[in-house]
Structures are given as structure tokens and as C-alpha cells.
Amino acid sequence: MSGAILSCLLAAASAAAQQGRVEELFSERASSSILLVYDGRRIEAGVERILLSALERAYADLVRDFGSGPVEKVVVVVYGERDFRAATHAPSWANGVFDGRVRVPARGITGVTPELLSVLRHEMTHSFVHFRSKGRAPTWLHEGLAQLEEGKTAAPFASALAGAYAQHGTFSLPALEGGFMGFSAPQARSGYAVSLAAAEMLRDTRGFGALAHFLDRLGEGGGVEEAMSEELRADYPRLESDLADWLKRHRR
Template sequence: MKRCVGFTFLFFCASIIVSGTVFADSPIVRQNYDEFRDNRDGNDHSSVTDEAGMAELYLVSARKSIEQGDNATAVRYLNSGRKLAPDDGRFSLLLGDLYARSGDELLAEKYLLEAVSQLPASDLPVRRLGDLYYQAGNLPAARDVLIKAQQISPGDLDLQKQIKQVQREIEVEEAMVQDVNSIFTVTFDERTHAELADRVIEILQVAYAEQGSLLNHYPQKTVQVILYSRDDYDMTTGAPAWSAGRFDGKIRIPIGTRRVEAADLDRILTHEYNHFLAQQISRGRAPAWIYEGTAMTAENHPRSRSTHFSEAIAQGKLLGFAELEQSFDRFERRQALLAYEQSFSFVAYLVNQFGWHSLKDLLNAYGRGLATPEAFASVFNGFGLDFPTLVEEWRAGL
């Protein structure tokens, strides 16, 4: 039986990850934040006796607002704090992050450059600036900025890997050209993939409307799409041989030398674009099975093709969802197919029972930092259901 539930539409908030001494809360914040929170209009903060203390309260209040998904309030707090502490780079860094995640590259660059100059001993603003250039497709600028970050943190192995990755992409993409529209930028080898570029943009424009309708989410941020030869795709992404596409902040598709069937290209692009939407809504915090199941449900994956899943049901060898938290890239092909099919089955069950709006509420719950049990409780508690109960009901109906 299909359950109905009222609509709750929440909007995406930028994911801000802050740690270490740059964002450590001062004693005055711990002492006075509760009082400050209770009076959000800022009319009476008698316990805060200096501008530095007030600036700290604006900073932590902005961070709390970001965690709660309230970007507008966060920006207001950050701008108020900057007026009191104009040389404190933490305000600029958070503003840069917020604008980067919302797709405003110009304001993001402005504030991140400001943070770089204000926090010269920290590699965090430099790395954020490198990420901004990378996502915008400006690979040489990203490489140069990341090299500066490495000079600040010379022993950081992750930075070294990032720089090598960017350099590999520069070498692969230097012979490519770009086709740009208002939302999508497609990069491709003009010698082999020129005829596909227009078709790719057409497919993605349809996906923008249809997938956006399912999740009520229409991002304005430019989406980078790169079409590779199979060899270049393997070298750049390190994906397993069975991989037909990848989303890691950019949509990457191996085209190969054979003619790509229209239905296959449509399905793969739609799948990867759905990853873009779901990861924006959840701020990249949901488990892999949610992302893969959502994308396959959205692409109308035919249940008749779920042969590995059917065999696992018959043999009592379904995977535990804890095994499906991380990327499926680590699986060999047969186990990967089971992981995809099982994820699809459970997410399709949730959509059929509760609707796409409830799935979006679930993605938003993950975006607030909730783990799976708490995320499911926040959405389905009104039905008296939790994650184990829903899994049990789903399995009973297989």
C-alpha cells in the first residue's frame, strides 16, 4: 500500500567543513553562545563587553546557521562579524565557502583571496581556492594554487595526490575543446567526440528539467562534463574497468571508440547528473547506496535487469547496508552489480511508499549531518517507522 505524507521542501545549504585551530571556539563563545542564540535580533548582549567577543559570537552563530541549513542568516552573521573584525580571515573563508557552494564563483573568489592574505599560515583557504578553480574547470590556476598550499604544508600527502591528479587532467584535456551553455560545460576531444557534444547538452538539459522536478532542486551552479577516451578515463579517474561514468564534482564519461548508443548515453548522463543533485542536497554526506539507488530510480532502471539481486534473494546472500556505505568502486564487477541492484530496490521501495518528497527530506537530513538511523527517524518517525523496520518491511516484500 502506498503511504502519503505531507510535503516538506528544504533547500540546499553549503557544506562547510571546519576543524583545527582556525575555527576553535574561544571560551567567550562557550560561555555566551546560548544567551546570544536566544536573542537572534541582536538587541541585548550585555554579557559580551568587547567587540572581539561579539565577533566570536557572530562567527560561531554563522557556523550554527550553516549546520542548520540557514545560509541567509549565516551570511548576515558573517558580514556583521567582519565589520567588527575586518582582518579576521575566518569570516572571509566561510563566506568564500558559502558562495562557492552556491555557485557564485566571483564572490567566492573574492572572499577566498581575501582569506588567503589574512590567514597566511593556514593552507585551508588556499586549498579552498584551488577547489574553486578546479570545479570551475580552470585547471592551471587550480594546480598553481595547490602548489602554494603544498609550500605551506609540504608533508601533506593528500595535497601531493591532488596536484598529480590535476596535472594528469591538464595533460589529458589540453587537446580538448569546450561547448558551453548556461548550466553545462562539456569538454571533449574535437577529433573524436565533436558529434556527441550537442547531443550531450540536449540530454543534460532534459535531465535538468526532469530530475530537478523529481527532487525539486534546480541548481544554478555550472556543471562540468568531460568526455574521455576509455584509456584517458581510466588514467584520470582510476575507476574500475566496469565503470561507465563517474561523478566526483564533475561528470566524467568514457566514450571509447565504438559508436555510443543513444539510450546508453541518455541513461549514463541522467544517472551521473542525479548524483550531482543528490550530493548537493545532502552536502555529500549520504551513503553510497542512497546515491546509487536514487540515480537508478530516477533513470527508471528496469527491474527485469536485476538478475544478480534476484539470485542473492534466492540464495539468502543480500548485502548488509553497512557494506554499501562507501563507493562501490572497491567491488569486483559481480558484487558491484549486486550492490547497485540492491540499492535500487530499497530506494525504489521508499519512493513507491512515501514519494520523492520524502526521499528529498531524507537527503536533507543527511545534509544536516545525521547518521542513517537518525536521518530515517527524522523523516519516518511520524509513521512509527525507523531504518531497521523499513529494511525489514522491504525484505519481507521481496
């Protein structure tokens, strides 16, 4: 994967319960679709306006892909680095968390860098996926779509993934339905890579609209494989063999 940093994970909702004290001192700024909650001591005056408008642009891009956004405002909380670790208990490889709210660390923000923008796009995608699936989307789909919306592609590691499949005969996608939070950094890297490849293959072969319908079906309470067979013409074995074929065509 490009870069040393992995954006995010899905933390358990219980992490949210540990919030509160730190955020009492935070400032807020809202638009029609986003509530930005930030540590004013960590952000230079005026940057919160730039941040909010970057978030609005990301939100509009996501609405174009997903067809609609969450009914409630997306809450984005920006912490100082140490407060972020203390408040979320995120593993060291994660630089953002979604647990119902988007939570990102910042070491003194003086502007919106491309890296920060990718993290925000990634985390905001989680809120769209969470909303459409009513919290029932498998983690591989969450992380795959979040990376796609960052603009990433699986092409750089298609060869390595195809090789691993040839060796083991599986991508172990069903094992990536649950959270990645307990993963070591290498496990997380490989989990994110497979997730991105699966989502990219599905977008290319079934279309983003079919993925959105898949999320809706999950939100109606359908099981993952049931919804998959109805909306994506696949069960896990079929999805994995389609992925292996797709990787062969996309390695470089």
C-alpha cells in the same frame, strides 16, 4: 541486472587532482545549467550540440523530481576511452564516474545513443544527490536513485534478492554506505541491485519528496539513521524488513 555494463561509481575526490593535463586540450560548450567539456578529436563536429541538449533535458527531468538542481553548473567531461581509464582509475566494470564532475568515456561519439543517455542521466543524478546532501549521502542511496533516474526497476531480480535475504537475514545495507570502487564486478552487481531495490521501495512507500527531505537532512549534518528515522520512518532493521516485504510483492 540487465546488461553487462554498470554505470558508474563514486570515485574519491582525489581522482580529480589527477585531471588537468589531458583536459587542457579539450573544448567547452555551456548552457545555463551545464558545462560540457569534451575531447573534440573524439566527437564528430556538431554532436556536442546534440549532447548538450540531451543533457539539458535530463537536467530538467531531475529538477522535476528533486525540486531544485545544483547551484553551480554541472560539469560533464567526455573522454576518449583510454584517457578515461588513465584519468579516473575507474574499475573496468564502470563506464562513468562522478567525483564532483561527471566523467564518461566515449569511443568516437557520432550521436547520442540510449546507452549514453542512461549513463549521463545516472551520473547527473549523482551531482543532484551530492548537492542536496552536501556530499553526505550513503552510496546505496546515491546508486539507487541514479539507477531509478535511468528508468531501471528492481523487479527482474526481486526474487533473487528476497532469496538472499531469507538465507542471510540481512541485505547488509549499512555496509553499502561507503564507496563501491574497490568492489569486484560480482560484488558491484549485487551492491547496485540492493541499492536500486532500496531506493525503489522507499520511493514507492515514502514518496520521492520524502527522499529529497532525507537528502536535505543529511546535508544539515544528521547521521544516516537519525535522518532516516525523521524523514523515512525507519532505521536500518526496519528499512531491511520493509524491503524484504516489498520484494515479495514485486517479484515476478
